[in-house]
Amino acid sequence: MDRGLSEFDLIDRLRRQASVGGPLLTGLGDDASVTEHAGPTATSVDAVVEGVHFNREWSSPDRIARKAVATALSDLAAMAADPGEVYVTLGLPRDTGTGWLEQLADGFVSAAAEFGAVLAGGDTVASPVLFAAVTVVGRAAEGEVLVLRSGAAAGDLVAVTGSFGGAAAGLLLLEGGWTGADDDRPDAQLRAALVERHVSPRPLLEAGRRLRGSGVTALIDVSDGLAADLGHIAEESGVRLSIDAGLVPVQPGVQDVAGPAGRDALDLALGGGEDYELAMTFPRRRLESVRESLGETECPLTVVGVVEAGSGVEVSGGSAPAGFDHFR
């Protein structure tokens, strides 16, 4: 039935650039892709919506596609899985320009390739609002085990990669610009890094795969916010995560942006989300092995707390805002 979709043939454009190989036997152009792989397979779904997750004024079509792919693949990093295939369903308003759509389509192909995955399927539907639903599939070798959220045990350490609050501070800059005194304004490079953090996140796939077999008992990517995502580990593992807020690494520049916007830097670091770092638990005796696993990546590891009997997330120290009470 003609659903009023524009003439643009996304699948045709995509398949001219896509390739098969490895577990992918048949890609774009059939009713479904065909893959074959004997080991564990991780599958995750996600979506981004215009006006909610991105704005065409803030970002180019290729960066919108790249962010949609990156944030979806971050869920595979959180499983310690190797990236495999990316599938995209686009909801397209009638008035979307063909040139813009071509850049968006090409952006999905190149983003998949950039992160070691391949675009293996897609669909387009007419929609009053532009959206991209992204499905990602990742794998481990036969006999290997993917890392869930549910393995944290009392006595484990809680650690994170990288630093936090940057994506939220970047969003503040995008939404409101710089609102503080001129003298307090962080330098252009620092501001650009914060905006970049929001617009162009990178999935920590290499870090994730290296953590496979390192002794990590639970693993998650920080998309909702550090406190909320640690809460997911606590819930799935049936434990309490006790976090020292003073240990949480805050990205440079976040402090400068938070103040004038009437926000607290630690609030942004713990609750801002979209930093796409990894948070994990592991037995104390595995600290060095975990650190070594990440050694060759550019991901610093910081211990921020411990796992205890109980439930929820307890944030102490620093100036943990009252809003985090509900994670306890």
Add this chain to the structure above:
Amino acid sequence: MDRGLSEFDLIDRLRRQASVGGPLLTGLGDDASVTEHAGPTATSVDAVVEGVHFNREWSSPDRIARKAVATALSDLAAMAADPGEVYVTLGLPRDTGTGWLEQLADGFVSAAAEFGAVLAGGDTVASPVLFAAVTVVGRAAEGEVLVLRSGAAAGDLVAVTGSFGGAAAGLLLLEGGWTGADDDRPDAQLRAALVERHVSPRPLLEAGRRLRGSGVTALIDVSDGLAADLGHIAEESGVRLSIDAGLVPVQPGVQDVAGPAGRDALDLALGGGEDYELAMTFPRRRLESVRESLGETECPLTVVGVVEAGSGVEVSGGSAPAGFDHFR
């Protein structure tokens, strides 16, 4: 980051009803599902959007969910794959009522179960328009082969299951009601069957799996319209499909609805789409084996044409409308 999503926790509601087993080792509640299966795996993505593919006035939330799942699974039938997992990403407007959403969520779980699949993952995002992006995964046993669109060869027969035009006629009834003279109005049962065809399609999964290994060389489900979908087989196989329009089975009642709406019944049958029947090709000598494969299902098989050297779809006989020229 808080994206203004309503408080409704879809995943929590879904996981209370979902189960794991078979290839599915970990379902809802982690960053990704985990599956393990050594044979060929088919993956397909699809989406439905409010106001484009469904209207809340026309259908209940459980039927909207059921149709979204059924049409997605139809792509697995078109691969001759056994249904495995269903994943759903919901775009939810802020004002969507919780009761309605609960019915929608439950509808996804029960639709997956009805069709022999299991709901294995999902996500919710805020969106100004309600949409559901559905990913489905199906399989065949190790050593078996899924059926693509690309195997049709000159000399093959073209055949279809069931009858056509019903979903399009049902949509006409939903959109405009009955516009003809009272005396010509098809009886209530016939009208209900047409509307049902549009609102509650069923994926021919059992027929599809039985066709695996029957000698079928190309297989597709009829979602876009019979002529268009046969065109996909022609394109992927590098052949021409020559169809006798007079042989195409038209659903009872379509003729009655088409006339008063100023439409041609054959036009609806060839171009209407959403009937979710299967169309296929196979060597002449396999006709009986294909017919026998379908014997125990409720799917009648009708030969509607032949495969020739060339390209595109040629519709002859009947009163094939000029609009199908572009498929030649």
